[in-house]
Amino acid sequence: MWRSHLARSLHQHRNQPEARFMHLATVDAELRPRNRTVVFRGFLEDSDRFQDCLKIVTDRRSKKFMQIIHNPYAEASWYFTKTRSQFRIFGKLVVIDQECLDAELQNLRQQSWQALSDPARIQFAWAHPRELRSPENFDMPQPDSIIPLVDFCLLLLEPTEIDRLELRGNPQNRWLYQRDEKGNWQEQEVNP
Ligand SMILES: Cc1cc2nc3c(=O)[nH]c(=O)nc-3n(C[C@H](O)[C@H](O)[C@H](O)COP(=O)(O)O)c2cc1C
Numbered sequence: 616m617w618r619s620h621l622a623r624s625l626h627q628h629r630n631q632p633e634a635r636f637m638h639l640a641t642v643d644a645e646l647r648p649r650n651r652t653v654v655f656r657g658f659l660e661d662s663d664r665f666q667d668c669l670k671i672v673t674d675r676r677s678k679k680f681m682q683i684i685h686n687p688y689a690e691a692s693w694y695f696t697k698t699r700s701q702f703r704i705f706g707k708l709v710v711i712d713q714e715c716l717d718a719e720l721q722n723l724r725q726q727s728w729q730a731l732s733d734p735a736r737i738q739f740a741w742a743h744p745r746e747l748r749s750p751e752n753f754d755m756p757q758p759d760s761i762i763p764l765v766d767f768c769l770l771l772l773e774p775t776e777i778d779r780l781e782l783r784g785n786p787q788n789r790w791l792y793q794r795d796e797k798g799n800w801q802e803q804e805v806n807p
Contacts, residue, residue, distance in 0.1 A: 616800055617777040617792045618658075618667060621702055624695035637693040639671065639772075641682040641708075649682060655693075656727060659771060664719075665709065666798050668771040672727055672735075675712050675766040676744050683708045683770070691772060699782040706774035713765045720769075728763035739764040780807060 628634030640650040656670040669691065673679060683689065687707040694701045711720045728736070742752030758764050777792040787807040792800050 617779055624698045624700055627697045628695055637691045640690045641679050642686045643682050644685050665771055665773055668773045671770040673768050673770055674739055675768045683710055701780040703778040704774045705776040706772055709771040711769040724769045727769045728767055733757055739767045
């Protein structure tokens, strides 16, 4: 399954923090593509409701937040240099913000906040993104490490289609994976 291949790539890059950076594309209200780098924060483990979900954290004030509210479809693209493999992970994003009333999800949001480093947490206290910069906007105390700040948001990317391309080999190798209604993955080896 694709997850074992992704796990292998992550393991081979375990000493390279930058291997956890992936590109996340969304669509804006005018149907234009938008893309940015985000950090992969691990898989959601032990959840029957949300399977194979990738965790991402973001700020509710970011542009992507409203884009996802309008249109939850997204694709992450991720390349691993050592294994020379690309993963394109398509699915829907589940937004878990301060307003989320689901206790299990709110608990996950808190855990993700607690797992952040202090420098990562303070970014959520910074002045509003995209406004004109002023030095006093960044002089604030370190936020609480237990209770998330209001703008902290957890995203779950729940994949339904994976495209895995391995550059090694001539011709290269490519597999498509699709998740059916029951949550089972089908794999097909295809031409690159
Ligand atoms: C290496 C790197 C990692 C980043 N990680 C995140 C992240 O985990 N979450 C996030 O919201 N933005 C992250 N950013 C910032 C985003 O790329 C982007 O600038 C920001 O989220 C605003 O995007 P938006 O206006 O499309 O919402 C990261 C940027 C870089 C360069």
